[in-house]
Amino acid sequence: MTRLRLPKPFELLLFWHGLLAGSYTIAYITAEGAHGLHQFAGYTAVALLAVRLLVGWRAAGRGAWAFPVPRAAQWRTFAGKLASGNLHVLRGRTPFAPLSGLVLLSLLVVVAVTGLLADWFGAEDLHEGPAEASLAMVAVHVAIVGLGPALKRWGPALARPSARSAREA
Amino acid sequence: MFKKAFHLVLAGILAVGAATLAYGTFFDQGLAATAAGLVGAGDDEHEEGHDDD
Numbered sequence: 001m002t003r004l005r006l007p008k009p010f011e012l013l014l015f016w017h018g019l020l021a022g023s024y025t026i027a028y029i030t031a032e033g034a035h036g037l038h039q040f041a042g043y044t045a046v047a048l049l050a051v052r053l054l055v056g057w058r059a060a061g062r063g064a065w066a067f068p069v070p071r072a073a074q075w076r077t078f079a080g081k082l083a084s085g086n087l088h089v090l091r092g093r094t095p096f097a098p099l100s101g102l103v104l105l106s107l108l109v110v111v112a113v114t115g116l117l118a119d120w121f122g123a124e125d126l127h128e129g130p131a132e133a134s135l136a137m138v139a140v141h142v143a144i145v146g147l148g149p150a151l152k153r154w155g156p157a158l159a160r161p162s163a164r165s166a167r168e169a
Numbered sequence: 170m171f172k173k174a175f176h177l178v179l180a181g182i183l184a185v186g187a188a189t190l191a192y193g194t195f196f197d198q199g200l201a202a203t204a205a206g207l208v209g210a211g212d213d214e215h216e217e218g219h220d221d222d
Contacts, residue, residue, distance in 0.1 A: 011177055014174050014177035014178055014181075015177050015178075015180060015181045016181065017177075017178050017181060018177060018178035018179060018181015018182045018183075018184070018185075019181040019182075019185050020178055020181070020185060021178060021182055022181055022182035022184065022185030022186055023189075025182070026186065026189050026207065028210070029206075029209045030206050030207070030209070030211055031205065032192075032209075032211065033205075033206060033209070033210065033211025033212055033213050034198075034202070034203075034205075034206025034207075035211075035212030035213050036192075036193065036196075036197035036198060036206075037189055037193050037197065037203065037206045037207065037211070039191055040188075040189055040192045040193070040197075041185070044185060044188070044189075045181045049218070068190070098190065137188055149171060163176060
């Protein structure tokens with residue numbers, strides 16, 4: 001029998017991440033042609049960011065909801081291994097992942113605040129620049145977060161010579 | 170772990186998508202216009218143009 005349990009903080013964070021990703025995507029897509037939906041998705045994103053900032057501030061550097069600040073020790077370990085030629089350090093999670101998350105979170109707060117200014121005071125020019133820049137940052141964040149696990153999963157297979165080329169050799 | 174994380178994120182995206190679809194259908198411009206808006210084919214500016222006529 002399956003037992004129900006309360007979700008763990010990290011699971012809630014992943015779900016929050018999905019809610020934010022969904023509201024951001026919808027807000028971006030509807031920016032030009034569907035004002036009502038853009039407002040709905042935008043205000044949803046504002047609420048989600050407010051929750052994240054509040055809980056992250058309350059978490060005070062501990063737990064899953066703490067702000068993703070890469071620690072100095074992580075950088076030292078990462079740089080040390082990389083300097084010694086150990087490229088395996090690029091597989092899995094690097095300190096660039098939390099750094100890109102932090103930069104993206106900060107940029108989305110700017111997008112959200114300027115979005116509110118655009119809605120309340122008509123300052124749309126102020127909102128467009130950060131909104132467009134945020135898409136590039138999303139792409140960078142996805143690339144950084146996805147690269148490590150992708151190398152971990154497919155890196156060894158790519159590095160291994162295929163059976164056919166081994167036979168031919 | 171990756172699959173579970175992916176499913177949780179996907180659930181969040183779908184939840185917001187469903188909420189936006191419900192909002193657009195019942196409180197904004199109806200199902201057809203909402204569906205069009207969600208695929209990036211919204212026509213707000215065109216309708217505003219008609220209002221001016």
